[in-house]
Amino acid sequence: MKFGVTVVPRITDWKLFVDLEAMGYDAVWAADSQMLYSDAYATLALAAEHTSRIQLGTGVSVAGVRLAPVTAHSIATINKLAPGRTFLGIGTGHTAMRVMGKDPVKAREFREYLRVLRALLHGQEVDYALGADGQKTDIRFLHPDEGFIDVEHPVPIYVAADGPLALKTAGAYGDGRVCSHNQTKARLQKSLDTMREGASAVGRTLPDTFHTTALSYACVLRPGESMTSDRVIDEIGPMAAATLHYWWELYQIDGDTSTVAGRCRDLWEQYLAFTEKMEIPAAKRYQQIHLGHCAFLPPEERRFITEDLIRSTGGLVGTPDGIIAMLREREAMGLNEISLLPAMKTARQNLKDFADQVIARY
Numbered sequence: 420m421k422f423g424v425t426v427v428p429r430i431t432d433w434k435l436f437v438d439l440e441a442m443g444y445d446a447v448w449a450a451d452s453q454m455l456y457s458d459a460y461a462t463l464a465l466a467a468e469h470t471s472r473i474q475l476g477t478g479v480s481v482a483g484v485r486l487a488p489v490t491a492h493s494i495a496t497i498n499k500l501a502p503g504r505t506f507l508g509i510g511t512g513h514t515a516m517r518v519m520g521k522d523p524v525k526a527r528e529f530r531e532y533l534r535v536l537r538a539l540l541h542g543q544e545v546d547y548a549l550g551a552d553g554q555k556t557d558i559r560f561l562h563p564d565e566g567f568i569d570v571e572h573p574v575p576i577y578v579a580a581d582g583p584l585a586l587k588t589a590g591a592y593g594d595g596r597v598c599s600h601n602q603t604k605a606r607l608q609k610s611l612d613t614m615r616e617g618a619s620a621v622g623r624t625l626p627d628t629f630h631t632t633a634l635s636y637a638c639v640l641r642p643g644e645s646m647t648s649d650r651v652i653d654e655i656g657p658m659a660a661a662t663l664h665y666w667w668e669l670y671q672i673d674g675d676t677s678t679v680a681g682r683c684r685d686l687w688e689q690y691l692a693f694t695e696k697m698e699i700p701a702a703k704r705y706q707q708i709h710l711g712h713c714a715f716l717p718p719e720e721r722r723f724i725t726e727d728l729i730r731s732t733g734g735l736v737g738t739p740d741g742i743i744a745m746l747r748e749r750e751a752m753g754l755n756e757i758s759l760l761p762a763m764k765t766a767r768q769n770l771k772d773f774a775d776q777v778i779a780r781y
Contacts, residue, residue: 420750421445422769422778423758426460427714436466440473442774448508448758455712459491467500470764473773477500478577479508481515482532483524490538495568502572508597510579517668518709526584533592540598542570577630585608590617595630601733604752632756639772646726646736654769655734656716656724659763663690663723664708675768680731690723714763721757739776
């Protein structure tokens with residue numbers, strides 16, 4: 420099991436990446452959400468220049484806000500600063516698109532995006548369509564040997580995927596997959612089978628090295644604390660609340676509540692009632708829904724961080740032994756890496772506690 424961290428990138432605190440390397444973490448993923456945080460690639464550039472061991476990448480980059488050649492060029496530039504330890508997490512943009520009131524990239528467009536992206540990151544020429552006319556032209560990096568970028572050292576592509584079409588795309592063009600931590604063994608196995616189908620469809624065999632990462636959050640309990648002690652909510656509240664944001668977004672599309680955890684049904688009804696009383700116009704409510712998303716917890720949302728929500732979202736909250744047992748179970752299910760996303764304000768202490776009391780003993 421590898422241990423990663425997903426960072427809410429704030430350009431003035433790029434030294435967090437340096438501190439995480441010193442703590443012993445294996446990888447840092449810079450979240451990419453243009454309406455919420457600092458630019459992920461600018462932050463990664465500073466981190467790359469001041470670290471030497473830790474893996475660096477996006478967690479995850481958003482297909483809907485950058486052209487495929489631009490994303491390839493951006494991560495290849497980071498790879499020039501950190502050759503051989505750069506990766507690209509990529510997704511359709513649930514948060515980054517929803518926070519603008521837009522839909523994530525459609526499955527077919529995402530598949531084409533990854534086809535172009537993978538070819539460019541392997542130093543190949545690829546046919547590429549830009550614009551509504553669909554006319555394709557051949558593109559390639561013209562100066563790969565002049566020090567601008569690095570496509571000589573492989574940049575693994577880790578695809579955020581859950582639906583069957585996205586999973587097949589991950590199998591066809593990805594080197595790994597990113598998912599949420601609360602998935603069952605049966606669901607993980609079914610997802611792997613679907614990715615194998617996707618790989619086979621393009622004449623590819625899913626390699627044994629195919630990387631699987633789960634996004635989660637953690638808090639090591641101190642004596643006398645519970646899952647909902649004030650310090651715990653301070654440290655993990657924003658990430659737990661992000662699931663409520665996700666449920667709300669799906670509900671807006673067609674009233675879908677199928678993803679709402681059974682043990683959180685009452686909580687969901689309370690949260691839905693809370694959102695309906697927001698003073699912001701309904702047409703712009705997505706702005707307030709995502710306020711603080713994964714970075715900080717608005718005080719009025721604190722009451723929704725319950726033990727049921729934490730357990731339903733797979734939070735690694737417990738004693739060191741309890742957390743280690745949860746991680747061993749996940750590793751046996753086939754996960755290669757866990758990436759933790761703590762609240763921004765308490766990130767250093769939260770992650771140091773985890774490194775000292777969990778990673779050191781794992």
